[in-house]
Amino acid sequence: MKAHYFGAGIPTLRNVDLQGRLIVLEGPDCVGRSTQIRLLQEWLENLGYGVVTTSLCRSELTEIGLTKAKRGHEIGRRTLALFYATDLADRLERAIVPALQGGFIVLADRYIYTIFARYGVRGLSAQWLRKAYSFALVPHLTLYLEVDLDVLAERALKAEKLGFWECGMDMNLADNLYDSFMRYQKRMIRAFAKMTKEFEMTKVSAHGSVMTVQQRLRRRVRTLLDLKETEAVISAPEGPVVEGMD
Amino acid sequence: MSGLRSPHDYPGMLIVVEGVDGSGKSTQLDLMRSWLIQEGYDLFFTEWNSSKLVKKTTKLGKTKQILTPLTFALIHATDFSDRLERAIIPPLQAGMIVLADRYVWTAFSRDVVRGVDPEYVRDLYSFAVQPDLAFYFRVPLQTAVQRIFRGRAGLKYYEAGMDLGLSRDPAESFLKFQARIMEEYDKLVNEYGLVVVHGDHPIEKQQRRIRKVVLEKIKEKKMRPAGRKKA
Numbered sequence: 001m002k003a004h005y006f007g008a009g010i011p012t013l014r015n016v017d018l019q020g021r022l023i024v025l026e027g028p029d030c031v032g033r034s035t036q037i038r039l040l041q042e043w044l045e046n047l048g049y050g051v052v053t054t055s056l057c058r059s060e061l062t063e064i065g066l067t068k069a070k071r072g073h074e075i076g077r078r079t080l081a082l083f084y085a086t087d088l089a090d091r092l093e094r095a096i097v098p099a100l101q102g103g104f105i106v107l108a109d110r111y112i113y114t115i116f117a118r119y120g121v122r123g124l125s126a127q128w129l130r131k132a133y134s135f136a137l138v139p140h141l142t143l144y145l146e147v148d149l150d151v152l153a154e155r156a157l158k159a160e161k162l163g164f165w166e167c168g169m170d171m172n173l174a175d176n177l178y179d180s181f182m183r184y185q186k187r188m189i190r191a192f193a194k195m196t197k198e199f200e201m202t203k204v205s206a207h208g209s210v211m212t213v214q215q216r217l218r219r220r221v222r223t224l225l226d227l228k229e230t231e232a233v234i235s236a237p238e239g240p241v242v243e244g245m246d
Numbered sequence: 247m248s249g250l251r252s253p254h255d256y257p258g259m260l261i262v263v264e265g266v267d268g269s270g271k272s273t274q275l276d277l278m279r280s281w282l283i284q285e286g287y288d289l290f291f292t293e294w295n296s297s298k299l300v301k302k303t304t305k306l307g308k309t310k311q312i313l314t315p316l317t318f319a320l321i322h323a324t325d326f327s328d329r330l331e332r333a334i335i336p337p338l339q340a341g342m343i344v345l346a347d348r349y350v351w352t353a354f355s356r357d358v359v360r361g362v363d364p365e366y367v368r369d370l371y372s373f374a375v376q377p378d379l380a381f382y383f384r385v386p387l388q389t390a391v392q393r394i395f396r397g398r399a400g401l402k403y404y405e406a407g408m409d410l411g412l413s414r415d416p417a418e419s420f421l422k423f424q425a426r427i428m429e430e431y432d433k434l435v436n437e438y439g440l441v442v443v444h445g446d447h448p449i450e451k452q453q454r455r456i457r458k459v460v461l462e463k464i465k466e467k468k469m470r471p472a473g474r475k476k477a
Contacts, residue, residue: 064306085320
């Protein structure tokens with residue numbers, strides 16, 4: 001399967017063949033993405049797939065600089081959006097696409113959609129954001145964890161995750177964490193919901209227990225990989241395990 | 247926000263110089279700077295690739311040689327975005343003259359030579375403020391290269407365009423790289439109406455021309471030296 005980009009793509013990787021699949025998990029803060037990714041990875045590895053995970057701000061190039069820049073409140077939203085674009089480009093070029101060429105399944109904890117939602121609600125032009133990120137690879141599957149605001153708040157409180165950014169405190173929506181969280185995440189959920197159609201995201205309910213949600217996600221992944229309910233992959237993880245799909 | 251394609255309405259004035267390494271742009275900018283200070287104007291100076299928040303990341307990428315055409319383009323856009331917000335727009339709002347050593351056209355030429363889509367680079371920088379004056383220093387390739395080799399011990403990897411694989415010899419690679427950048431600059435002169443200065447003319451002659459153009463713009467914008475404003 002040829003690499004398919006949103007726009008002009010990556011200059012050095014324009015016509016590459018991808019044996020693996022890029023699966024993205026999206027959803028608001030505290031919805032449980034990381035836990036679900038870990039479980040998906042274990043499951044896929046047990047089935048014999050080679051799995052690579054990736055998440056925002058983890059590139060060799062930008063991890064130190066971007067982490068530092070985020071800590072202060074000096075950096076502007078547009079500059080941050082560009083810093084994150086550099087981060088994604090570095091991960092795509094030197095980690096994600098090579099892994100896909102080698103037949104791995106790449107599980108991405110967040111992707112461009114989180115950036116679009118985050119900086120869209122902060123007033124950056126939606127059109128400019130989409131153009132700036134048009135180098136990105138179109139995922140083979142994007143799973144969006146759909147959640148009601150009150151359920152999200154409960155999860156955030158239990159996990160003690162009412163932090164500065166999770167509450168969107170930079171936006172001056174309220175003078176206290178809880179109210180700010182509710183207002184900010186409401187906007188984020190609305191922004192995500194708007195994108196599900198635009199980007200053909202697959203909505204998956206995040207309500208219920210961890211394993212209930214995991215079963216829903218696995219069902220979608222099985223369809224993508226053309227797997228039957230109990231089927232396992234025999235070949236070794238390093239091999240091109242999803243050959244002949246197209 | 248007005249963007250690169252339409253004039254800004256800040257009270258200040260933005261003047262930028264563009265051109266390849268060794269084109270003489272920084273020398274002329276220094277002369278322009280001293281002259282304007284003497285005339286009593288409030289000045290602010292900013293140069294390419296100098297954001298405190300971003301330049302360490304760029305340096306890391308260059309040292310490790312892990313920058314690709316795309317990440318090279320993006321990290322420089324990040325740097326520019328930070329400087330625009332902090333070092334260019336505020337002094338313009340305060341009515342100062344901002345002098346910028348290199349601007350978006352540096353990216354439009356370099357990144358495109360590296361294989362990045364021209365439309366993409368333009369979109370990336372569409373938020374930039376349109377300068378009131380943009381000088382492009384045009385020089386014969388040999389002149390620029392001689393100036394660079396005279397003043398420097400060796401060429402750095404990305405500076406020489408070694409990442410493009412044009413030649414294994416840094417000097418030869420640098421030559422080919424600069425030639426291609428000049429071709430791109432020439433296209434931009436027409437597209438954006440850059441004011442061409444002949445960088446191989448005598449220094450004084452270049453400066454006279456620059457001052458004439460700047461004075462006209464100052465008159466047109468009805469800018470006053472800060473010292474005389476209160477009098």
